[in-house]
Amino acid sequence: GWSYWVSLIFLGMAEITAVSTYVQYWFPSWPAWQIQIVFLIILSSVNLIAVKIFGEVEFWFGMIKIVTILALIATGIFMVATNFETPAGHASLTNITQGFQMFPKGWVSFVMTFQMVFFAYQAIEFVGITTSETANPRKVLPKAIKEIPIRIVIFYVGALIVILMVNPWREIDPAKSPFVTMFTLAGIAIAAHIVNVVVLTSATSSANSGIFSTSRMVYGLSQEGYAPKFLGNLSGSGVPHNALFLTSILLLSSIALLYAGDSIIEAFTLVTTMAAVLVIFVWSMILVSYLCYRAKRPNLHRETTYPMPGGVVACWIVLAFFAFIIGILATDKDTLTGLMLMPIWFILLTVGWFVKNSINPEIPETSI
Numbered sequence: 001g002w003s004y005w006v007s008l009i010f011l012g013m014a015e016i017t018a019v020s021t022y023v024q025y026w027f028p029s030w031p032a033w034q035i036q037i038v039f040l041i042i043l044s045s046v047n048l049i050a051v052k053i054f055g056e057v058e059f060w061f062g063m064i065k066i067v068t069i070l071a072l073i074a075t076g077i078f079m080v081a082t083n084f085e086t087p088a089g090h091a092s093l094t095n096i097t098q099g100f101q102m103f104p105k106g107w108v109s110f111v112m113t114f115q116m117v118f119f120a121y122q123a124i125e126f127v128g129i130t131t132s133e134t135a136n137p138r139k140v141l142p143k144a145i146k147e148i149p150i151r152i153v154i155f156y157v158g159a160l161i162v163i164l165m166v167n168p169w170r171e172i173d174p175a176k177s178p179f180v181t182m183f184t185l186a187g188i189a190i191a192a193h194i195v196n197v198v199v200l201t202s203a204t205s206s207a208n209s210g211i212f213s214t215s216r217m218v219y220g221l222s223q224e225g226y227a228p229k230f231l232g233n234l235s236g237s238g239v240p241h242n243a244l245f246l247t248s249i250l251l252l253s254s255i256a257l258l259y260a261g262d263s264i265i266e267a268f269t270l271v272t273t274m275a276a277v278l279v280i281f282v283w284s285m286i287l288v289s290y291l292c293y294r295a296k297r298p299n300l301h302r303e304t305t306y307p308m309p310g311g312v313v314a315c316w317i318v319l320a321f322f323a324f325i326i327g328i329l330a331t332d333k334d335t336l337t338g339l340m341l342m343p344i345w346f347i348l349l350t351v352g353w354f355v356k357n358s359i360n361p362e363i364p365e366t367s368i
Helices: 003-025 032-049 053-081 109-113 114-120 124-132 139-168 178-185 191-225 241-259 263-296 297-300 311-329 333-359
Strands: none
Touching: 003 032, 003 191, 003 241, 003 263, 003 333, 032 053, 032 191, 032 241, 053 139, 053 178, 053 191, 109 114, 114 297, 114 311, 124 139, 139 178, 178 191, 191 241, 263 297, 263 311, 263 333, 311 333
């Protein structure tokens, strides 16, 4: 629980740092640290009011992203259908198939992208955290979980295919957003501003979700006796306000990222690496718990209405993939630094465990 909480703090730090960068695109003279404080105050206030307000804000943040990506896909399909002329030729499916190469920059470069991709999928488990605040989780959660891969195919794979059909991969400039390039080729002059709005709302949405989840995680730890009792207090609207204040204060440490290392990217890589390692640990514990549950409670598992596809075999495949990711993190200098720092956290956890048990050795009933 504490490792998951810290991983989400790291995630929030990375996202709030990104927010300041996106705002400075329009207002370069504004100090980044002031932008971060303003956004943290706004997001903390949204979370403090009520869960309903949080859900409403997330709905509109998500809608902005969805509309933009659908517009991109629709624009790309139109350009391909009309054989739209571009500086690289014409928009066509052949831009993907012609001269196709699996690893044009080498397989090592391909493998090294897994660190950032893995970090990008952190928080996909939020769908499970919402169980306690969902009216009908047995009905709502299976539907939400089944829609996740469908949305990935449509919004991620679909957008990627459309971009490559319009602009061949050889012509893509890594220093420019492919979304901006796509809209610019279509003749939309304000493409850069549109995309900046989208990435700003995306980062803000992620930070907003992080504040929500971290406050609930600390609240749960307090209820189970693993965190101070005052962090388990609720406001009149049912929000764990003390836990939320703690999270917001710690997120302010993201300001240190602006002055750490030689660049923002270096600091960002360090934080995302530590977040990825912690998420691997947490997800691994979930999988191990599932394996233990299958072994110790086979009767209960047979009665479940929504079993995990692949069961035990899927668990071992995912655990092997996690080991692969750890291996990747150890091969690059920047990610290796974050990886080497993580044992310090686990040592602190171990010490905390023994200290807690020496003071209060009883296991809370809520955790049984």
